[in-house]
Amino acid sequence: MAVRSTVQTVTAHLSTGEVAIPYWSLAADRDGPTLLVTAALHGNEVQGAEVMRRLRGAAMRKMTCGRMLLAPMANLPAVRNRRPHITSGPETPYGVAFGYNINRTWPGDAEGTDSARVAHALHPVLVEPADFALDFHCWPLMRATTALFNHAYPEAVRWARSTCVRFALGSSRPAGPSDAEPGDTLIRHMHRRGRRGICVELSGQYLIGRREVARGLRAATNIAIELGLLGGEPAGLDEPMVWLPDAPIESIRAPHDGLFAPAGLAPSDRVEAGQLLGHLISDRDLAVTELRAPLAGYLWTYGRFRDHVDVSLAAQHPFADEGDVLVEIAEANEPPKIEWRG
Ligand SMILES: [Zn+2]
Numbered sequence: 001m002a003v004r005s006t007v008q009t010v011t012a013h014l015s016t017g018e019v020a021i022p023y024w025s026l027a028a029d030r031d032g033p034t035l036l037v038t039a040a041l042h043g044n045e046v047q048g049a050e051v052m053r054r055l056r057g058a059a060m061r062k063m064t065c066g067r068m069l070l071a072p073m074a075n076l077p078a079v080r081n082r083r084p085h086i087t088s089g090p091e092t093p094y095g096v097a098f099g100y101n102i103n104r105t106w107p108g109d110a111e112g113t114d115s116a117r118v119a120h121a122l123h124p125v126l127v128e129p130a131d132f133a134l135d136f137h138c139w140p141l142m143r144a145t146t147a148l149f150n151h152a153y154p155e156a157v158r159w160a161r162s163t164c165v166r167f168a169l170g171s172s173r174p175a176g177p178s179d180a181e182p183g184d185t186l187i188r189h190m191h192r193r194g195r196r197g198i199c200v201e202l203s204g205q206y207l208i209g210r211r212e213v214a215r216g217l218r219a220a221t222n223i224a225i226e227l228g229l230l231g232g233e234p235a236g237l238d239e240p241m242v243w244l245p246d247a248p249i250e251s252i253r254a255p256h257d258g259l260f261a262p263a264g265l266a267p268s269d270r271v272e273a274g275q276l277l278g279h280l281i282s283d284r285d286l287a288v289t290e291l292r293a294p295l296a297g298y299l300w301t302y303g304r305f306r307d308h309v310d311v312s313l314a315a316q317h318p319f320a321d322e323g324d325v326l327v328e329i330a331e332a333n334e335p336p337k338i339e340w341r342g
Contacts, residue, residue, distance in 0.1 A: 003028050003063045005056065012121035014077065014086075014114040021118070023071040023126065024052070026059050032066025033227050036130035037220060038186065039071070041103050041137065042094070043078025043085070044310070047202040047209065048136025051216035058221065059230065066229045069126050075102050075118055082206075084311065086114045091312045103137075104181040106189035116182065133190045133197035134223055136216055140310050141204040142303035144267035145215050146244075148199040153191045154338040159198040161335060162226050163219035164236030166268045166298050169244045170336060198223070203267050205310055211266070240332030242298055249300060252327040254320040255289055258282040260304060261318070267302045277302075277327050280320065293329055301328035 004027045009020040037055065039048025049072035059068055073079045077086045085092075085100045094101060099113040107127070108120030127133065139146075146167040149156035160168040183189070190197035200219050202212040222234035254260065262278040265271065271293045280289045304324055309315040320326060 003060050005060060010121050010125045012077075012118045013110070014117055016114070019077055019118075021071070021074065021076045021122065023069060024056050026056065026063060026068040026070070028063045028065045028067070028229075030065035032064075032229060033131040034067040034069065034129050035224055035227055035229055036069045036126050036133045037071070037136070038074040038126070038133065039136040040073045040079050041075045041135065041186065043075055043081050043083055043088075044205045045084075045136070045138035045202075046073075046079065047138050047204065047207070047212045048200075048216055049073060050208045050213045051136060051220055054213065054217050055220045055224070059224070062230050062232070063224075064229065064231055066227070067129075068224070068229065069130065071122070071126055074122060075115070077114065077118065078102070086118075088311070091308065093308050093311060099182050101181075103185045105183040106186050107183065109182070112182070119183070127186070127189070130190070131195060132223065132227055133186055133195070134220055135186050135197065135199045137199060137201045138205045138212075139201045139203065140305065140316075142267060142301055142305050142309070143201075143203060144298065144300050145203045145212060146201045147219070148187075148201060150188065150191065151336070151338055155196060156191075156198060157335050157338055159196065159223065161237070161241065162222045162234060163198060163200055164222055164234070164239060164241075165200060165215055165219055166239075167242045167244060167300060167330070168335070215268075241335070242300070242330045242332050243335050244300070244330065246336060247330045247333045249328055249330040250295055250297070251325045252277065252291055252294065252329070254280055254322055254324045254326055256280065256282055256287075256322050257284065258289075258320060259318050260320050260326050262303060265299060265302055267299050269299045269302075270297075271299060271329060272296045280326070283319070291326065293327075295329060295331070297329040297331045299327065300330045301325065303327075
């Protein structure tokens with residue numbers, strides 16, 4: 001079965017001029033659904049780009065039907081800015097500029113902010129033809145890889161399960177623009193149009209790491225298999241998952257001020273009761289306190305997670321105040337039962 005792969009571009013007309021955004025278009029001989037995969041809608045969230053490079057390699061060998069549209073640098077001007085939004089400066093919080101968070105602008109606006117113009121350009125070429133959208137984001141390094149699902153869309157639970165990342169986080173936010181947001185997220189926009197999709201937050205911004213790429217690749221491959229685009233069986237469906245916010249979760253707090261020195265673990269890791277999590281070195285008398293897991297579970301948070309940790313180096317600093325949460329451990333549970341309200 002031949003798979004045709006081409007590199008194509010979408011031209012966005014920004015206030016500063018045109019920008020050509022490249023994407024891979026893969027088409028099998030046989031008709032089937034169209035899977036859109038996007039990464040780097042926030043320019044510092046780039047791990048999904050490498051997921052796509054690898055997914056494309058597998059798809060070239062194993063794709064049996066349908067199309068894949070792979071946009072590894074979907075918000076290219078923000079990637080070139082090396083920051084979340086096209087307009088972000090040093091330490092600019094994500095939420096500061098109304099209309100500039102591209103993932104609150106779908107379906108975009110030709111006359112809007114440059115972010116809304118990028119969405120507007122991508123929409124007819126990539127979003128409209130898509131039956132399913134897998135949108136890779138990244139959150140800070142101290143938080144576990146998570147599939148985001150909305151309780152308003154029951155099928156989202158199934159697709160969150162299919163990603164087989166350790167954590168899923170549900171929200172019950174109403175779909176649609178508001179005073180605080182000029183437009184939708186890409187996935188809410190897909191749902192509103194009667195299409196399907198899921199957002200996966202990989203762990204770690206401003207970087208591409210092997211372990212997260214492997215997690216993202218398994219998620220993307222599973223979804224492509226379940227949509228019928230790739231042959232084979234999904235991997236990891238027998239592994240436990242943590243469904244937040246319902247799952248039992250335990251916070252381990254700093255017993256005193258000091259520097260938190262982690263013990264070589266990472267978010268999503270399994271820990272056993274009594275396992276060493278790290279040490280806290282007091283800034284007053286250099287007293288060292290061992291921090292151990294009070295229960296077995298999976299690391300949801302590992303390290304001090306402050307506001308603006310996603311844009312500020314100082315916020316990533318491991319100096320903790322007494323009472324700060326340093327580690328959160330969650331137990332696996334059953335997925336939520338959702339009644340269709342649509
Ligand atoms: Zn993001």
